[in-house]
Amino acid sequence: MRSLLSLMHKRFLSSSPSSSSFTVECLVNSCGLPSKSALEFSRDFHLHENNLQSFQSVFRCFQSHNIPSIRITKLIKRRPQILNYNVEDNLKPKLQFLVQNGIVGHHMCKVFVSNPVILNADLDSQIKPCFQFLKSVLGRNRNVVEAINRSSNLLTCDLKGCLQPNIDFLIREGVPFDGVAEFLIRDAITVQHKHNSMVNAVNDLKNLGFDPKAPVFLEAVRVRIHMSESIWKEKIEVMKSLGWSEEEIFSAFKQDPIFLKSPVEKIRVATDFFVNTLKLGRQILSGDPEFFTLKIDKSCRRRYDVFRLLESEKLIEGGVKIEEVLKMRDKEFLVKYVKKYVDKVPGLWETFNGRKQQQSLPGLTEVWPALYFVSKSFLIIARLYNHPTQWGKAARCE
Numbered sequence: 001m002r003s004l005l006s007l008m009h010k011r012f013l014s015s016s017p018s019s020s021s022f023t024v025e026c027l028v029n030s031c032g033l034p035s036k037s038a039l040e041f042s043r044d045f046h047l048h049e050n051n052l053q054s055f056q057s058v059f060r061c062f063q064s065h066n067i068p069s070i071r072i073t074k075l076i077k078r079r080p081q082i083l084n085y086n087v088e089d090n091l092k093p094k095l096q097f098l099v100q101n102g103i104v105g106h107h108m109c110k111v112f113v114s115n116p117v118i119l120n121a122d123l124d125s126q127i128k129p130c131f132q133f134l135k136s137v138l139g140r141n142r143n144v145v146e147a148i149n150r151s152s153n154l155l156t157c158d159l160k161g162c163l164q165p166n167i168d169f170l171i172r173e174g175v176p177f178d179g180v181a182e183f184l185i186r187d188a189i190t191v192q193h194k195h196n197s198m199v200n201a202v203n204d205l206k207n208l209g210f211d212p213k214a215p216v217f218l219e220a221v222r223v224r225i226h227m228s229e230s231i232w233k234e235k236i237e238v239m240k241s242l243g244w245s246e247e248e249i250f251s252a253f254k255q256d257p258i259f260l261k262s263p264v265e266k267i268r269v270a271t272d273f274f275v276n277t278l279k280l281g282r283q284i285l286s287g288d289p290e291f292f293t294l295k296i297d298k299s300c301r302r303r304y305d306v307f308r309l310l311e312s313e314k315l316i317e318g319g320v321k322i323e324e325v326l327k328m329r330d331k332e333f334l335v336k337y338v339k340k341y342v343d344k345v346p347g348l349w350e351t352f353n354g355r356k357q358q359q360s361l362p363g364l365t366e367v368w369p370a371l372y373f374v375s376k377s378f379l380i381i382a383r384l385y386n387h388p389t390q391w392g393k394a395a396r397c398e
Contacts, residue, residue: 020046027073041073041080057087062109065095071109079116093123101131102141107149115152130155133164138181151188158192165195170221173202174212183218190222201225208250220257227260238264242271248282252289259289269296278304278322290327298354300326305351306337313345 020042027038062072098108121127134144148154157163170180184191201224210217239249252259270292274280294300310316338352
C-alpha cells in the first residue's frame with residue numbers, strides 16, 4: 001500500500017479535484033476509514049493546499065509513537081481541529097510527557113480519543129499539576145495510568161475548584177485514605193462534582209446515620225450526589241405512598257444505596273409486583289433492597305411464571321422460596337428450572353421467553369446445537385467482513 005504522504009503528494013500535484021473528494025480518497029485508501037465515515041469527516045474538514053503540510057506533521061507525530069493509522073484517523077475524526085495544532089509546541093511535548101509517565105501506545109491514543117479537550121489544555125498549568133496530584137493520592141504511576149484510562153478527563157478537570165477540595169474533604173470527614181484512592185480510580189466522575197454538591201451529599205448522609213468509615217458510605221455518596229434534591233424527595237414520598245415508613249426506607253438505603261438509584265416508576269412497578277403478586281412483606285423488601293435492582297418485566301415476571309408452571313406440575317421441591325429463585329444467576333436458573341424440564345413440561349420454553357404457547361417446540365437439547373451453530377456462523381462472517389485478510393486464519397481456527 002502506498003504511504004499516506006506519497007499518496008497525498010501525488011494526488012495534490014496531479015489534478016485539482018474538490019478538496020472533499022481528495023479528503024475522502026486519502027482517508028479511505030491510506031487511513032482505513034469506511035467510506036461513510038470518510039464522507040462524514042470530509043463535511044467538517046478538508047485537505048487542501050493550506051493544511052496538507054499540517055496534516056503530514058500531525059500524522060507523523062502520532063505515528064512516531066507507534067499509534068496505528070486507523071486510531072489516528074479516529075482521533076482526527078473526533079477532533080478535526082487537531083490538524084491546526086502546532087506539533088513542536090503543542091502535540092510533541094504532551095506526547096513525550098505521557099510516554100515518560102507510562103501512558104503509551106494504545107493507552108495514549110485512548111486518552112486523546114476519549115478526551116480531545118487535552119489538546120487545548122496547557123501542559124504546565126493544567127496537565128502536569130493534575131498528574132502530580134493524582135500521583136500524590138494514588139502513589140504508583142500504575143495506579144495513575146489506570147485512573148486516567150478509566151477517566152481521561154482527570155487530566156483536564158477543575159483541579160483546584162473540585163477534584164482536590166473533594167478528595168481533601170472526604171479524608172477530613174473520616175473516609176479511609178485507601179477507600180478514597182480506590183474511589184478516585186473507580187468513579188472519577190463523582191469525585192469531580194462541584195464541591196458544594198459533595199459537601200451537601202456527605203452532610204445529608206451523615207444526618208441519616210451513615211458512618212464515613214463504613215465501606216458502603218462512598219456508594220451512598222455516589223447515589224446521593226447524582227440525584228437532585230427534588231428527585232430525592234420525590235422518591236421518598238413515593239415510597240411513603242406505597243406504605244413504607246421513613247425508618248424502613250432509610251434502613252434499606254443504608255444496606256444497599258443502589259436501592260434508591262432506581263427510577264420512580266421502577267420503584268412503583270417493583271413494589272406492586274413484589275407486594276401484590278408475590279405477597280412479599282415490606283419487612284422482607286426493606287431487609288433485602290437488592291430486589292429493587294432486579295429487572296421486573298424481563299426477568300422476575302418470567303421466572304415467576306416458570307416457577308408457577310413447575311409448581312402446577314409438582315416439580316418444585318419443598319422449601320424453595322420464590323425470592324431465592326428471582327435472585328439466581330441467569331445461567332443457574334436456566335439449567336435448574338428450564339433446561340431440566342423443557343422436554344417434560346409443554347409451554348415451558350415459551351413461558352421462559354415471555355411468550356404464550358403457540359405450538360410445541362423441540363427440546364432445548366435439540367435446539368441448542370442449531371442455535372450455537374447459527375450464532376457462531378454470524379460471528380465468523382462479521383469478523384471476516386471487518387478483517388478480510390484473516391480468511392485463511394479464520395478457516396484454520398474455527
